[in-house]
Structure formats: C-alpha cells, structure tokens
Amino acid sequence: MKIEIKAPAFPESVADGEVSLWHKQEGDFVQRDELLVEIETDKVVMEVVAPEAGRLDRIHVSEGSTIESETLLAEITPGEGEAAAPATEPAETSAEAAGDLPMGPAARQLVEEHGLDPSAISGSGKGGRINKEDVLAHLAAKTTAAAPAPASASSPASTQAAATGSNDVQGPTSERIERRVPMTRMRARIAERLLSATQQTAMLTTFNEVDMAPLMKLRSQYKEQFEKTHNGTRLGFMGFFVRACCEGLKRYPEVNASIDGNDVVYHGYQDIGVAVSTEDGLVVPVLRDADFMSIADVEAAIRDFGLKARDKKLTIEEMTGGTFTVSNGGVFGSLLSTPILNPPQTAILGMHAIKERPVAVNGEVVIRPMMYLALSYDHRLIDGKTAVQFLVTVKELLEDPSRILLQL
CATH class of the missing domain: 4.10.320.10 (E3-binding domain)
Known part of the structure; x- marks a missing residue:
C-alpha cells in the first residue's frame, strides 16, 4: 500500500507555495523523518519529511511548480531499503565514477x-x-x-597597426557579464508588501535621539552576571527597547492599533515584531505578549529567532500577526533611515547606529554616545502629536532605565 506525501496545510495568510528543491529522486530509498522536499512560501521555507521508511516511487510535482495547500507531492512504498541497497550499489558507484553528482x-x-x-x-x-x-x-x-586568448593572437587590428607603425590601438576590454535569476517568492512578496505600504498608507516619519550612556553603563556593569544568571543569554539593547515600546504602546493605544476597512482595531496586548535579516530577505518574527516578558525573556527569544532565521527554521505561526515592529538597522551601520510600515500595523520604530557626538548637557558641550530613533506611522490613524509623544516616551524610558522597571 502506497503512502501519499502531501504538502502541509497552509494558513489563510499563505495562498500557495513553490516546490523549490527535491532532496530525493524517484527510486531512492528514504528513512523515516528524512527530508524529502522544500516548499517556499511568501514567508518561510517549509520542509516535508518522509512519514515512513520506504522507496520514493513517484514524484507528482517537479521543482519550480506552484502548489496549493495539501497538494499531492509524491508516493512512497513502505519498507526498509537496506536489503535493496547492495543491489543498487554497483550502479551508484558507476554513476559516481561517471561524475553523476546530485543536481537539479x-x-x-x-x-x-x-x-x-x-x-x-x-x-x-x-x-x-x-x-x-x-x-x-x-x-x-x-x-x-x-576571452583573453584570442586577444593574444594576431588580429586584423594588430596586423594593421604593425603595418602602419601606429601604436594607437585600443586593447581588449573585459566582458560585461550579466546573470539573470528568478526572484524568490519571499523576495517578491517582500517587494509587493513594501510597495503596497508606500502606496496605500499616509506614511510619515518623526525623529528623535536618545543618549545611550545610561544603558551602556548598565549593560557594562551587569552583562557578565546577567549571562551567568540566565544560562548564557547575553544582555543587549533590544530587551530594553522592546520593554520601552510596550510601555509606550500602553499609554498611546493608537500606535498599537490597526486599520481594517472602515474600522479601527485596538489591540489589548503588545505583540512586537522584531525585524531579522536573512540571505533571502527581511523576516519579522513576533514576540507574543511582549508586555509580560522580562528583558531576559526578550533577549533569549530574539537570539532563538536569529538562529532559526539563519537555518530557515522559522514557522509561519512565528511570523504571523504583530501589532508593532522594531527594526535595528544600526547593526549594519545605518545612521539614519525612514523604516517602512509593516501592514496592517500602523507604526514601526527604527533603531540606528550609536555614534559619539557633541551635545549640550546642562549648558555644557559634552561627548555622548547618541542614537537616532525614527518612528514611521500611518497618519490616517495616528496624529503627529501622538507619534511624537510616543517617541519621546520611549526616549525618556531608555535614558532612565530604572523607569522601565518601576513602570514610571
């Protein structure tokens, strides 16, 4: 009896997917839980594994095919492949000798x-x-x-130059190589969402700057003890920023709301999306109920998201939802930028690089480690006054971290 291998059930936010890579070919023996095929969706790459050991008899969809939820991918005949392995070994050996390497x-x-x-x-x-x-x-x-080989031989131009005694002959130029590859579904979806956000929202950005000296001093003082106490979790700045944003969102619920048609949806919780850069593009996993998370919980979750994003292990559930987003372009050296909204959210906070700058403190010019903050927001819902007040709140909390703990 054959076992049908079907695509996973896609959530409502994912219409279809694309078969990006088959790890096995027809006739191959597979073990239980062995990876068979990768399916690329708009948000993540989903892996389909073998439910039982057996032989992969037939592949119904080829690489590059667009599939829908629970589409039949392949069929497996159950059974252990070890007994058949010796019979196929000579053929495999000869194939390897002939240079038949795995390829699409x-x-x-x-x-x-x-x-x-x-x-x-x-x-x-x-x-x-x-x-x-x-x-x-x-x-x-x-x-x-x-390309250089023909140039070293005698060409009509060089022969003519020798005959006329002219040295004014332009040498060969290197070829202008171009490579055309199809855009991945994830990259195409990111482009579509970003374009939609700029065209369908009244997006505006307000800026401020925060003195990072208090946070840097606190981090320097407790980072070793923090790491020992929390099982290797490092103390960074994102935990403080997420906690400060949660406090600001509670005070200004419009920044935590979203627009649904003619309705405004006010969320009574803070699900904070944290932008993570990968080779395939920017993904935004979500910290659920971030207002109930400690700084250590936030740092540990972000580290876990980063590892999963690198290994393409993020699930659609981890990237769905979110009421507000924090993006840290400063890790790449960005000094100032205007982040683009992540619909249906109506605001996003952009962090930037910490740079020492001269600032006026108590009437004196001093050098401080400063960071620019940028808040992009949808002006259809959020007034400029509210956006500025939210950003000032985040600034004040970060410049006096004790207020975050005391909820002042």
Whole structure:
C-alpha cells in the first residue's frame, strides 16, 4: 500500500507555495523523518519529511511548480531499503565514477547541452547539490577565462597597426557579464508588501535621539552576571527597547492599533515584531505578549529567532500577526533611515547606529554616545502629536532605565 506525501496545510495568510528543491529522486530509498522536499512560501521555507521508511516511487510535482495547500507531492512504498541497497550499489558507484553528482533537472539539462564535466562545477546547494545558477556561473567563468586568448593572437587590428607603425590601438576590454535569476517568492512578496505600504498608507516619519550612556553603563556593569544568571543569554539593547515600546504602546493605544476597512482595531496586548535579516530577505518574527516578558525573556527569544532565521527554521505561526515592529538597522551601520510600515500595523520604530557626538548637557558641550530613533506611522490613524509623544516616551524610558522597571 502506497503512502501519499502531501504538502502541509497552509494558513489563510499563505495562498500557495513553490516546490523549490527535491532532496530525493524517484527510486531512492528514504528513512523515516528524512527530508524529502522544500516548499517556499511568501514567508518561510517549509520542509516535508518522509512519514515512513520506504522507496520514493513517484514524484507528482517537479521543482519550480506552484502548489496549493495539501497538494499531492509524491508516493512512497513502505519498507526498509537496506536489503535493496547492495543491489543498487554497483550502479551508484558507476554513476559516481561517471561524475553523476546530485543536481537539479534544469542544471542537468544545461550540463548535457554544453558537454560539461559536473565534477568541475562547485555546487552551492545542500550536500553539494548543483543548481542551475551554479552551471551558469561556471559557464560565465569559462567564457571570461577564454576571452583573453584570442586577444593574444594576431588580429586584423594588430596586423594593421604593425603595418602602419601606429601604436594607437585600443586593447581588449573585459566582458560585461550579466546573470539573470528568478526572484524568490519571499523576495517578491517582500517587494509587493513594501510597495503596497508606500502606496496605500499616509506614511510619515518623526525623529528623535536618545543618549545611550545610561544603558551602556548598565549593560557594562551587569552583562557578565546577567549571562551567568540566565544560562548564557547575553544582555543587549533590544530587551530594553522592546520593554520601552510596550510601555509606550500602553499609554498611546493608537500606535498599537490597526486599520481594517472602515474600522479601527485596538489591540489589548503588545505583540512586537522584531525585524531579522536573512540571505533571502527581511523576516519579522513576533514576540507574543511582549508586555509580560522580562528583558531576559526578550533577549533569549530574539537570539532563538536569529538562529532559526539563519537555518530557515522559522514557522509561519512565528511570523504571523504583530501589532508593532522594531527594526535595528544600526547593526549594519545605518545612521539614519525612514523604516517602512509593516501592514496592517500602523507604526514601526527604527533603531540606528550609536555614534559619539557633541551635545549640550546642562549648558555644557559634552561627548555622548547618541542614537537616532525614527518612528514611521500611518497618519490616517495616528496624529503627529501622538507619534511624537510616543517617541519621546520611549526616549525618556531608555535614558532612565530604572523607569522601565518601576513602570514610571
């Protein structure tokens, strides 16, 4: 009896997905919980594993195909593959000897068309798998390497120059290589949402600056003790920023609200999205009920999100929802920017790099570690006065961290 392998049930916020990579081919034996295929959605890459050990008899959808929720992907015949392994071993060995390295269908077609040696191509996929882009890059490298060769031989231009005694001959120029690759679904979705946010909201940004000296002093004083007490969790600045934002959102509920048609939805909780950069683009996992989280809880959760984002293990549930977002462009050196809203949220806070600047304190010019803060908000719901008051509240809490603990 065959076992049907189906795509996971997508949530309502995800309409469809794309089969990005098959890790197994028809006829391969797989073990229970072994990775079969990756499905890329607008938000995350979902992995489908084998429910039982057996042979992968048939693949119903190829790489690059668009699928919907619970689409039939493949069929497996249950059974252990160890007994059949010795019989197939000689064929596999001969295939490896012939240079039959793991590669996608499109990559294999290009290799055959151009008569390439797969062993000379560096695979960037998992387990050294060769993708179409790897083959194109290999071809481009070969073209670039071969380009100077004709130039070293006698050409009509050089012959003419020798005959006329002229040295005014322009030498060969390097080729202008271009590489065209399809945009990933995640990148395309990010582009679509950002464009929609700028076109369908009355977005405005207000700025302020915060003296980071008190926070830096507090962090320097307690970071080692904090890390020992909280099982290796490091004390950063994001925990203080998230807690300060939660206090500000309680005082100014419009900043924590969203617009749904002609209605305004006021959220009685603070789910804070934290922007995390990955190779595929910016993702925003959400800290649920952040107002009930301690600074240590926030730091631990953000570290976990960062590791999951790097390994593409974030789930759709972890990235769904959110009532407010904090984005830290300062880690990349950004001094000042205007963050774009993350609909249906109506506000987002942008953090920036800490720079020492001369500022006036009690009538004297002193050098302080300063950070610019930027609050982008939807002016349809949030008035400028409210936005400024919220940002000033966050500034005051950060410049006197004890107020965060005392909720003052």
